[in-house]
Amino acid sequence: MATEFSIPDSAAKTADAEQEFGSEKMALSMGPSHPSTHGVLRLQLEIDGEIVTKCDPVVGYLHRGDEKIAENMTYNQFVPFTDRLDYLAPLANNMAYAIAVEKLAHLEVPPRCQAIRVLTAEMARISSHLMGLGAFGLDVGAWTVLVLSLNQREFLYKLFEELTGARFTTSYTRIGGVSRDVPDGWLENVGKFCDQFLPALEEILSLLTRNKIFTDRTMGVGVISKEDALAYGLTGPNLRGSGVPLDLRKDKPYSGYEQYEFDVPVGAKGDSYDRYLVRGEEMRQSVRIIRQIVKSFPAGDWYAKDARKIFAPPKDKVLSSMEELIQNFMIVTEGPQIPAGEVYFEAENPKGILGFFIVSKGGGVPWRLKIRSPSFCNLSIVPKVCTGILISDVVAILGSFDFVMGECDR
Amino acid sequence: MVSTETEIAYNSKIEGEVVVSRADAVINWIRTNSIWPMPMGLACCAIELMAVGNGRFDISRFGAEVMRFSPRQADCMIVSGTVTYKMASQLRRIYDQMMSPKWVIAMGACASSGGMYRSYATLQGVDRIVPVDVYISGCPPRPEAILDALIKLQAKIKTERSASNLFKEA
Amino acid sequence: MTAPVAAKTALKEKFAQATDRPSADHDAVNVPVGEVVAALKYLRDEFAFDLLMDLTAVDWAEGASPRFTVVYHLFSSVNLGYIRVATDCTSNVEPTAPSVVDLWPAANWHERECYDLLGVKFTAHPDLRRILMWDGYPYHPLRKEFPLAGIEVPLPDSEVGVETGAAVIAAPMAGGPFVASPGEINLTEAEPRAKDESWSDRRPRPDQTGLKQFKG
Numbered sequence: 180m181a182t183e184f185s186i187p188d189s190a191a192k193t194a195d196a197e198q199e200f201g202s203e204k205m206a207l208s209m210g211p212s213h214p215s216t217h218g219v220l221r222l223q224l225e226i227d228g229e230i231v232t233k234c235d236p237v238v239g240y241l242h243r244g245d246e247k248i249a250e251n252m253t254y255n256q257f258v259p260f261t262d263r264l265d266y267l268a269p270l271a272n273n274m275a276y277a278i279a280v281e282k283l284a285h286l287e288v289p290p291r292c293q294a295i296r297v298l299t300a301e302m303a304r305i306s307s308h309l310m311g312l313g314a315f316g317l318d319v320g321a322w323t324v325l326v327l328s329l330n331q332r333e334f335l336y337k338l339f340e341e342l343t344g345a346r347f348t349t350s351y352t353r354i355g356g357v358s359r360d361v362p363d364g365w366l367e368n369v370g371k372f373c374d375q376f377l378p379a380l381e382e383i384l385s386l387l388t389r390n391k392i393f394t395d396r397t398m399g400v401g402v403i404s405k406e407d408a409l410a411y412g413l414t415g416p417n418l419r420g421s422g423v424p425l426d427l428r429k430d431k432p433y434s435g436y437e438q439y440e441f442d443v444p445v446g447a448k449g450d451s452y453d454r455y456l457v458r459g460e461e462m463r464q465s466v467r468i469i470r471q472i473v474k475s476f477p478a479g480d481w482y483a484k485d486a487r488k489i490f491a492p493p494k495d496k497v498l499s500s501m502e503e504l505i506q507n508f509m510i511v512t513e514g515p516q517i518p519a520g521e522v523y524f525e526a527e528n529p530k531g532i533l534g535f536f537i538v539s540k541g542g543g544v545p546w547r548l549k550i551r552s553p554s555f556c557n558l559s560i561v562p563k564v565c566t567g568i569l570i571s572d573v574v575a576i577l578g579s580f581d582f583v584m585g586e587c588d589r
Numbered sequence: 590m591v592s593t594e595t596e597i598a599y600n601s602k603i604e605g606e607v608v609v610s611r612a613d614a615v616i617n618w619i620r621t622n623s624i625w626p627m628p629m630g631l632a633c634c635a636i637e638l639m640a641v642g643n644g645r646f647d648i649s650r651f652g653a654e655v656m657r658f659s660p661r662q663a664d665c666m667i668v669s670g671t672v673t674y675k676m677a678s679q680l681r682r683i684y685d686q687m688m689s690p691k692w693v694i695a696m697g698a699c700a701s702s703g704g705m706y707r708s709y710a711t712l713q714g715v716d717r718i719v720p721v722d723v724y725i726s727g728c729p730p731r732p733e734a735i736l737d738a739l740i741k742l743q744a745k746i747k748t749e750r751s752a753s754n755l756f757k758e759a
Numbered sequence: 760m761t762a763p764v765a766a767k768t769a770l771k772e773k774f775a776q777a778t779d780r781p782s783a784d785h786d787a788v789n790v791p792v793g794e795v796v797a798a799l800k801y802l803r804d805e806f807a808f809d810l811l812m813d814l815t816a817v818d819w820a821e822g823a824s825p826r827f828t829v830v831y832h833l834f835s836s837v838n839l840g841y842i843r844v845a846t847d848c849t850s851n852v853e854p855t856a857p858s859v860v861d862l863w864p865a866a867n868w869h870e871r872e873c874y875d876l877l878g879v880k881f882t883a884h885p886d887l888r889r890i891l892m893w894d895g896y897p898y899h900p901l902r903k904e905f906p907l908a909g910i911e912v913p914l915p916d917s918e919v920g921v922e923t924g925a926a927v928i929a930a931p932m933a934g935g936p937f938v939a940s941p942g943e944i945n946l947t948e949a950e951p952r953a954k955d956e957s958w959s960d961r962r963p964r965p966d967q968t969g970l971k972q973f974k975g
Contacts, residue, residue: 211679212629214658219631219676239891240676241632244708244907246876247900251907251936259705266633283783310636329643336640346640348633348729409809409836412865425836514938520783523832523843525812536832538817544938551813551832559868585632588891674927675893678916681923707930709900709909710892718923 204232207570211240215318215574218584220558222565222573231573234565236558241588249548253514254280254354257548262348264550265586267310268303268529269348270339275526277352278433279535283522284354284515286486290477292356293435298369298472299342299351300526301465305376306335306347307529308458308465309383311581315455316387318578319396327383334372341365354515355490356482366473373466373473384459397451401564401576404449411563412556415531416457417580421449427527438475439468451579458581461529489515514543530554530583550589554582612752620664620690620751621743623652627663627687629680631670634697634729638669641732651739660686665742666719669729671699672712684719690751692722694738697729704728766806766842774798780845785832787843792829795846796857799831803862808833808842811859814869816848816877820903827854827879848879858884876901908932 210221219240225233245264249257261276262269274296281288288296309328316324336346342365343349343358351358387393403413408421418425426443428436444460446453482490491510496503509516519541525534531553538547557580565573628638641648648654657663660683672680684693695715698704701724703713715721722745725738767786771777774794780787790798802808813832820826825847833842848854858881859866870881871890878899881887888894893915898905908929914920 211676212658212683218635239889239893240673240679241671242673242675242710242891243671243706244710244900247905247907248706248708248936251938253938256936256938263633266636285783326643329639330645333640333643333645346731347636410864412811412863414810423836430839512938520781521787521843522783523785523813523841525834532812534813534832536813536815536830547817549813549815555868555872556865559865563864675915677925678914678919681916681919703930707932707936708907709905709927709930711930712925713928713930717925718919 202227209570209573211237215577217314217577217582220577220582220584220587222561224565224570224573226570229569229571231565231568231570234562234573236561238555238558238584239588241584243589245589246548246550249545251544253543254517254545255510255515258352259348259350262350263585264552264589265307265528265530265533265554265583266348267583268300268307270299270303270343270351271307271526271528272533273350273352274300274434275524275528275533276535277354278526279522279524279537280354280515280517281483282524283520283537283539284486284489284517286355286483286489288356288434288483289480290435291479292481292483294472294477295357295361295481296352296434297436297439298469299339301468301472302335302338302369304465304529305462306332308462308581309335311458311529312383312387312455315578315581316393318574319393321387321390321393324383324386327379327386331376331379331383334376338365338368338372341368353482353490354517355486356480360481361476366476369469370473373469377463377466380459380462387455388459394452396571396575397455397579399448399450399452400568400572401451401579402449403560403564407560407563408449411560413531413560414553414556415528416454416461417531417557419444420446420454420457420579422446427525427532431525433524433526439471441465441468451575454579454581489517510543516543517541517545525551528553530581530586531557533586552586552589554584554587557582558587613750616751616755617747617749621746623655624665624692624739624742624746625655625657625663626653626694627658627660627666627683628656629666629668629670629683631668631672631676632699634669634700637729637732638667638696638735641735646732646736648736648739651736651743653739660684661688663687664690665692665694667694667696667735668700668715668719668721669696671704671706672715673710674712675710677712677718680715681718690746690749690754692742692746693719694723694725694742695721696725696735696738697727699728700724701726766802766808766840769805770798770802773801780843782843785841785843787845790844790846792846792849792856795829795831795844796859796862799833799844799859800862802833802842802844806835807837808835810834810836811863811865811869812841814859814866814873816854816856816873816879818877818901818903824851825849826851827877829856829873829879831859854879855882856880857882860884875899878902907936 204225204227207224207226209224211219221237223235224231245260258273261272264272309332313325313328339349340346343351403421405422408418424445429443441464444457446457491507492503497507517539519539521538523536525532533553534551536549537545540546564576630638642654666684695701700715703711723738723742725734727734767788770788776791778789780789812834816827816829818827827848829846831844848856856879858870870884873879874887875889875891876899911929912927914926
C-alpha cells in the first residue's frame with residue numbers, strides 16, 4: 180500500500196518547521212581541513228536542515244606574514260615569496276611583482292623579456308584554469324575531469340622545468356628582466372604543446388559542458404549580479420562571468436599585451452555555469468596568444484642592459500671584470516636600488532586582478548608592500564551568496580570561484 | 590624451516606599450500622603496502638601531492654592512492670604546506686582523531702622546519718606538535734621525492750614490532 | 760587619461776584641504792580624515808569610480824607624525840582610470856579612520872585586515888574583528904616595532920598547547936634575513952652576516968625554551 184506524503188519546503192516554512200517539529204538551527208564548521216574548500220578555508224555555517232541560513236568564512240589559516248617579510252628582504256629576495264601567493268600560476272605572480280617594482284624604478288624592459296613574461300604568464304593561466312576546472316569537477320563529482328586536467332598540467336610542468344629549472348614555484352623573474360634566456364628548442368616544444376592541448380581541452384570540457392548533472396548543479400546557482408560583483412571588488416573570471424567586460428590585458432595593457440589579438444569572454448547570467456564557461460574559453464584564448472608570441476618572438480636582450488644597480492650583469496662579466504663584480508655584490512647584498520616613491524600596479528592574473536602597492540624610501544628594501552589579492556576580495560562575497568541555499572550548492576559555488584588560500588591569506 | 594630471522598618460509602613439499610611466517614612480518618607487509626594517506630594539504634605542496642597521484646608518478650603502485658580526508662579512515666598524515674599557528678591546533682586535533690597505527694610525513698620545507706617563512710605566524714616545523722616519521726625536503730619536493738619518502742616509511746614500518754604492539758594502548 | 764585628471768582637479772576644487780601627493784604612477788591626493796568619506800563618495804558618484812581595488816594603511820614608524828596613513832585605491836571600470844586617496848590618522852597611538860563599508864561592501868574585509876595587522880580602528884564598521892590572525896592575538900604584527908620573528912604568546916587553543924607543550928614562539932632567525940646594512944662605508948661592516956651569532960638552529964640560545972621536537 181503506497182503512502183502519500185509531501186516533503187515540506189523548509190526554506191519557505193522555517194518558522195513553521197521550528198514550531199511544528201521543534202527543530203533548531205545547527206552550527207556546522209566546514210573546514211579548514213576539507214576536501215572541497217580548496218585549501219584551508221573555514222566556513223562557519225548555520226544550517227537549518229540542508230539550507231544554509233548564515234555563512235561566515237574564517238580565513239587566515241595560511242597567513243604566513245608575507246608583507247612583514249617583504250619589509251625585511253631585498254626586492255629580489257622577495258621573488259620566491261610571490262611564487263607562493265597563487266601557487267597554481269607562479270609565473271604570473273612573478274611578472275606582476277617585477278613590473279610593479281620596475282614601474283617604481285621607471286625601468287623599461289626590452290621586447291624579448293616582455294614576450295617571455297607574457298608567454299609564461301599565459302601558460303600559467305592555462306595551468307591555473309586547468310587546476311580550477313579539475314577541482315571544480317572533483318567537487319561536483321567528476322573524477323575524470325581532474326585526472327585529465329592534471330595530465331595536461333604535467334605537460335606544462337615539463338615545459339616550465341625546461342625553462343626555469345623548477346616544475347612550479349619557479350622564481351623566474353628578476354627586477355629588470357628574467358633570470359635566464361629561453362633555451363633552444365623550447366619554443367617548438369611550446370608549439371607542440373598547444374597543438375595537442377586544444378583537442379584535449381575539448382575532450383575535458385565535453386565531459387562537463389552538456390552534462391545534465393553538472394548543469395543541474397551549476398546553472399542558476401550562485402548568481403551574482405553586475406552591481407554586486409563591482410561593489411564587492413570581484414575581479415577576473417568571477418567579474419566577467421557576471422557580465423562586466425573588465426580585463427586589464429585589454430583595458431590597461433602592460434608588458435606588450437597590446438600587440439596580441441585575443442577575445443575576452445564575458446558571461447551573461449553570473450551563475451556558476453557562466454564562470455565555468457568563461458574559464459574554458461579563456462584557455463582557448465590563451466592558446467591563441469601563445470601561438471602569436473611563438474610566431475613573432477622578438478630577438479634581443481632578455482634583461483634591461485642599462486639597469487645598473489638594479490639588474491645583476493651576466494655571470495661571465497662578473498667573474499672577469501672588477502666593476503661588474505662590485506655591481507653584482509651590491510645588488511645581491513643590498514638589493515636593487517629602487518628610488519623613493521609609491522606605486523600601485525595591477526596585473527590580470529588567472530584568479531583575478533593581483534595588485535602590488537609598494538612604498539619605497541629608496542634603497543634595496545621596500546618600506547611597505549601591500550599585496551592586493553584577488554582571492555581575498557572574491558571571497559568577501561561568500562557570506563552574501565551562500566545564504567539560503569543547500570550545502571551542496573555551497574560546494575559548487577566555491578568550486579566556481581576558483582580561489583586559492585595562499586593568495587588570500589598571504 | 591621457520592626461525593626468527595627469516596620472514597617467510599615456504600616449502601611446498603613440507604607445508605603444502607601453507608606459508609609460514611612471523612606475525613610481525615605479515616602485519617608489517619599488510620601495513621606497508623596499503624598506507625592510506627590523509628592529505629593535510631595546506632599550501633603549494635598539496636599540488637605536488639595531487640601530482641604524485643596522477644598517472645605520471647603513480648602513487649598507486651604503492652597502494653597509497655586512496656587519499657582519505659577523514660582521519661578515521663587514514664593511516665598516514667602527510668602534512669603538505671605551511672602550518673601556521675592558527676592552523677596548528679586543528680592539525681593536532683585531526684592527528685588525535687587518527688587511529689593507531691599512524692604515521693606522519695612532513696612534506697616540504699615549511700612542514701619540516703618552517704621553511705623560508707621565519708615569521709610571527711608560521712609554526713617552525715610541524716614536529717613541534719606531532720611526532721614526525723619522515724621529513725621530505727624541497728620547496729615543493731618533486732613527486733619522486735615523495736615516493737622516496739614513502740619507501741623510507743615503508744622500510745621504517747617493516748622494522749616495527751607490530752605483533753607485540755597490537756594489544757598495547759596507543 | 761582625461762577622466763582621472765579631471766577627477767583629481769575637481770576633487771581639489773571641491774575639497775579645499777585636499778593636496779597633491781607625490782606618486783610614481785597614478786594621480787594621488789591627500790585628504791584630511793574628516794572629509795575622506797565625503798571625498799570618496801564624490802569620486803564614486805561623479806566620476807564612476809565603482810571599484811574599490813585596495814584599502815590599506817602605511818605605518819611610518821614610531822617617532823613619525825602622522826604615524827599611520829590610510830590609502831585607498833579606486834578604479835573606474837567605465838573610464839579605466841586609477842586614483843589614490845591617502846589620509847593621515849590623527850592619533851599616533853590609537854589610529855582611527857571612518858569606515859567606507861556603506862560606499863563599497865568590498866571595504867569590509869580590507870578594513871578588518873587593516874585593523875588586524877596595523878591596529879587602525881574603523882568607526883562604524885559593522886563587524887570589526889581580526890581576520891588573518893586569531894581572535895585574541897594581542898599584537899598588531901605589521902607595526903614597525905613588532906619584530907618579524909614574533910613575540911611569544913600561548914597557542915590559540917590552550918588544550919593543544921597543554922598537550923604538546925608548544926607555544927607561539929619567536930621564530931629562530933639565526934641572524935637573518937641576510938640583507939646588507941646600506942650606507943656603510945666599511946664594506947666588512949656592511950656585509951650581511953649573522954647579526955647575532957650566539958644562537959642558530961643547531962644551538963639554541965641559553966635563555967630560550969629551546970628547539971624541542973615533540974616525540975609523542
